[in-house]
Every structure is written in structure tokens, then in C-alpha cells.
Amino acid sequence: MLSNTLFVCASQVPKDLAPSEFRERPQETAVLLATPEFFRVEGAINPHMVDRGGQLNVVDQPRARGQWREIVAVLEDLGLKVHVIPGREGLPDMVFTANQSFPFVDAEGAKKVLLSRMRTKERQGELQYFADWYAKHGFAAIDFDMARDEALEGMGDLLWLPDRYLIFAGVGPRTDRSVVERLPDVLGCPIFALELTNPRFYHLDTAFVPLDQNRALVHPPAFSRESLSLLDSVFDELLVAPREECESGFACNALVLPGQHVLIDDSCVKTGELLGNLGYEIHFVSTSEFRKSGGSVFCMTMMLP
Numbered sequence: 001m002l003s004n005t006l007f008v009c010a011s012q013v014p015k016d017l018a019p020s021e022f023r024e025r026p027q028e029t030a031v032l033l034a035t036p037e038f039f040r041v042e043g044a045i046n047p048h049m050v051d052r053g054g055q056l057n058v059v060d061q062p063r064a065r066g067q068w069r070e071i072v073a074v075l076e077d078l079g080l081k082v083h084v085i086p087g088r089e090g091l092p093d094m095v096f097t098a099n100q101s102f103p104f105v106d107a108e109g110a111k112k113v114l115l116s117r118m119r120t121k122e123r124q125g126e127l128q129y130f131a132d133w134y135a136k137h138g139f140a141a142i143d144f145d146m147a148r149d150e151a152l153e154g155m156g157d158l159l160w161l162p163d164r165y166l167i168f169a170g171v172g173p174r175t176d177r178s179v180v181e182r183l184p185d186v187l188g189c190p191i192f193a194l195e196l197t198n199p200r201f202y203h204l205d206t207a208f209v210p211l212d213q214n215r216a217l218v219h220p221p222a223f224s225r226e227s228l229s230l231l232d233s234v235f236d237e238l239l240v241a242p243r244e245e246c247e248s249g250f251a252c253n254a255l256v257l258p259g260q261h262v263l264i265d266d267s268c269v270k271t272g273e274l275l276g277n278l279g280y281e282i283h284f285v286s287t288s289e290f291r292k293s294g295g296s297v298f299c300m301t302m303m304l305p
């Protein structure tokens with residue numbers, strides 16, 4: 001049903017749509033991270049990377065390593081198999097493993113990966129290391145042609161509905177609409193395209209967290225009006241995350257894990273309370289050093305099938 005459809009506005013969505021009717025998707029059991037020893041802020045490729053005076057943020061390296069290790073420890077405690085790619089000198093953003101790829105298991109149970117084309121030249125060099133890693137781990141790379149100036153930034157902009165074959169795609173700053181239009185056929189599932197209109201929320205994963213088949217956490221000012229009503233037509237309930245926690249704490253970069261667990265930056269106390277009241281177990285982690293580069297916990301992880 002509705003397979004391979006691209007949805008861009010609410011009027012396309014059938015009135016009786018129930019996301020639970022979409023094909024079931026196996027739960028992720030593993031996660032991929034990259035070590036942070038070469039993580040720095042070397043150039044501003046998003047507005048979070050400079051301070052109020054326009055100077056590049058300065059990363060406290062020992063603290064960044066400690067925060068990264070703490071995230072790994074929580075993921076392991078929760079029973080996930082943690083895979084790690086070594087970071088590389090000269091690739092200061094490689095630690096954000098949500099962006100270089102989109103791995104999944106297809107309807108026949110085969111492991112596949114769609115590799116990204118990064119928007120900025122600063123990040124292009126990361127891709128080969130991820131391509132190699134996936135090849136070694138039995139993921140077949142999808143043959144997908146992109147024009148030279150087209151971009152696609154993996155799970156930064158392509159988010160699954162939990163447990164279902166249905167994808168939400170952010171279009172604008174980092175991923176092109178022309179690319180997303182071709183993806184329903186390539187990935188074999190319906191896609192809801194959401195227009196990102198605010199440069200501070202440059203990836204979909206900075207402004208939207210699908211929680212389950214009925215509910216999502218959102219930061220509405222990140223989206224066009226049309227995209228917000230599209231989201232409204234899919235979910236029974238859109239929970240608005242506290243504005244200040246979205247703007248400075250990356251509340252909508254929380255990582256939701258099977259079993260009702262949420263990892264979220266420790267400055268997002270109100271958002272934690274909101275989700276805690278819904279029955280989620282909240283694991284606060286500190287990501288202050290990574291926020292200086294415009295990312296938090298979701299950006300630093302790649303859930304694997």
C-alpha cells in the first residue's frame with residue numbers, strides 16, 4: 001500500500017492513513033560511531049560552529065573524548081553492539097556518523113547501504129572510509145546516480161518511522177529535493193518530504209524525532225507551513241519541544257532506542273521530563289563539545305540493522 005509514493009503535502013495523504021499499516025521493519029541491534037581524536041571545528045559549515053563574535057568555536061579535546069566514551073558506555077549498557085571506525089586526521093567532522101550513509105535491510109532481508117554525497121567539500125573525504133566499512137560488513141552499496149552538484153546527507157536527513165518501512169526526508173540545506181524525489185523507487189518505500197527553512201536546523205535530525213507510530217517530537221519553526229501540515233496528517237500527536245532547548249541544546253537530536261530508551265543532551269531537562277512522562281527512560285549525556293560543531297547524540301551515531 002502506498003509503496004514508492006513521495007508525499008509532499010497533506011492533501012495527498014489518505015484520511016484514514018494509519019502508519020502502523022506500513023510494512024514492518026526489523027529493529028536495529030547495532031550502532032556505528034567514529035572515534036573523536038581528530039574532531040575539531042576548522043571551518044564554519046553551519047551556523048553553530050562560530051560564537052557570537054563570529055570566531056570559530058574551540059573544542060576541548062579531552063572533554064570531547066570523555067563525552068564520546070560516555071555515549072559508547074550507555075549504548076553498550078543498553079545491549080547494543082557498538083562498531084567503531086577510527087577517525088582520520090584532516091576529517092574533523094567524521095565523528096558525525098549519521099551523515100555519510102543510509103544502511104537498511106530490504107524487503108528480501110538483504111543488507112544494503114545508500115552512500116551519501118556530502119554538501120560541502122570539507123566532508124567529502126569521509127565517504128571512502130564508510131564505503132569500505134560497509135563493504136567489509138556485508139552491506140551491498142546501492143547504485144544510485146547523482147549529478148555533480150546534488151547532495152544527500154544520509155540519516156541526517158532520512159529518518160525512519162520506528163519499526164516501519166516509511167521514511168521522512170529533510171530537503172533544503174544539505175539534501176536536494178531532486179534526490180529525494182528519486183528515492184521512493186530506489187529504497188522501495190514511501191517517503192514524506194519535509195522542507196527545512198531555517199539554517200540553524202539544517203538537517204532533519206536537528207528538528208524532528210519520530211517517537212513511535214503515533215507521536216513525534218518537533219521544533220515547528222524549522223519547517224515550512226506545508227511540511228508541518230504534512231506531519232500533522234501522519235501523526236496523532238506532535239509534541240513541541242521547548243524552543244530554547246531546541247536552539248541551544250539540540251533537543252530534537254535525541255536518539256530513541258528500542259525499548260523506550262532516549263539519549264539526550266543533559267541541558268534538555270524539560271524535554272527529558274516531557275518524554276519521561278510518556279514512559280520513556282531518559283539517559284542524559286553531555287554533548288557540549290559536539291554541539292560546538294552543530295551536532296549532538298543522534299548525529300554521532302548510526303543505527304544499523
Ligand code: ARG
Nearest residue numbers: 046096098156203293295299
Ligand atoms: N559540523 C557538522 C556539519 O556541519 C555537524 C553534523 C551534524 N550532524 C547531523 N546529523 N545533524 O556537517
